[in-house]
Amino acid sequence: MAQKLGLYSYWRSSCSYRVRIALALKEIPYEYLTVNLIKDGGEQKKPDFLKVNPLGFIPALVVNKDNQKYTLFESMAIIDYLESYKPEPSIYPKDPIDRANAIAITEAINSGIQPLQNLFVLAEIEKLGGSKAEWAHRLIDNKFKSLESILATTSGKYCVKDTISIADVFLVPQVYNARRFNVDMNQFPIINRISQLLEEHEAFKAAHPSAQPDAQ
Numbered sequence: 001m002a003q004k005l006g007l008y009s010y011w012r013s014s015c016s017y018r019v020r021i022a023l024a025l026k027e028i029p030y031e032y033l034t035v036n037l038i039k040d041g042g043e044q045k046k047p048d049f050l051k052v053n054p055l056g057f058i059p060a061l062v063v064n065k066d067n068q069k070y071t072l073f074e075s076m077a078i079i080d081y082l083e084s085y086k087p088e089p090s091i092y093p094k095d096p097i098d099r100a101n102a103i104a105i106t107e108a109i110n111s112g113i114q115p116l117q118n119l120f121v122l123a124e125i126e127k128l129g130g131s132k133a134e135w136a137h138r139l140i141d142n143k144f145k146s147l148e149s150i151l152a153t154t155s156g157k158y159c160v161k162d163t164i165s166i167a168d169v170f171l172v173p174q175v176y177n178a179r180r181f182n183v184d185m186n187q188f189p190i191i192n193r194i195s196q197l198l199e200e201h202e203a204f205k206a207a208h209p210s211a212q213p214d215a216q
């Protein structure tokens with residue numbers, strides 16, 4: 001196993017929240033490296049951070065291996081790395097169909113919801129004269145309707161049957177965002193039930209925005 005990991009994170013960043021959940025589930029210690037997404041127009045856009053991740057996004061994971069320093073970015077890639085770094089408990093279902101379903105739900109959130117309500121997108125909506133709160137609310141509300149139908153066929157106790165998977169790791173931070181944008185979660189009984197159950201889990205509690213050192 002490599003030396004201690006470092007995570008560039010911000011308490012309210014849902015993509016960082018995903019990685020924090022995976023780290024907590026796998027009980028991997030790490031150093032918390034704050035990147036304030038709001039202060040002075042956002043530390044993620046400053047030259048120092050662009051050397052870490054040229055995309056100007058968090059999370060980024062610093063790994064020291066064989067006296068070399070590597071920086072990984074994109075939460076999917078980071079979580080995939082963590083799965084190899086510490087395979088147990090696995091968050092990828094063994095059964096191929098369950099695994100495909102878990103990745104599909106993950107991708108629906110990762111590609112189909114979060115990027116459309118990312119900070120820089122909301123800033124552009126505002127510049128074009130739109131309401132960023134209304135945009136995010138309508139978008140999540142609409143996409144959660146589809147997600148609810150998918151979960152009706154895949155879920156058990158959690159998103160895919162009865163074992164916590166990568167789909168749950170991505171769901172909970174997106175529900176956090178949904179609440180921030182005042183989406184009425186009572187419309188989505190399955191998403192609501194699963195996320196409430198997961199929020200009681202110690203690893204999910206440890207990863208929650210309010211539990212982070214930079215929480216305001």
Ligand SMILES: N[C@@H](CCC(=O)N[C@@H](CS)C(=O)NCC(=O)O)C(=O)O
Nearest residue numbers: 013014015057058059074075119120
């Ligand atoms: N697809 C990337 C996206 C990362 C991302 O969108 N990060 C957001 C925070 S959740 C960010 O850094 N936003 C900064 C900005 O929009 O300026 C991932 O999954 O890691």
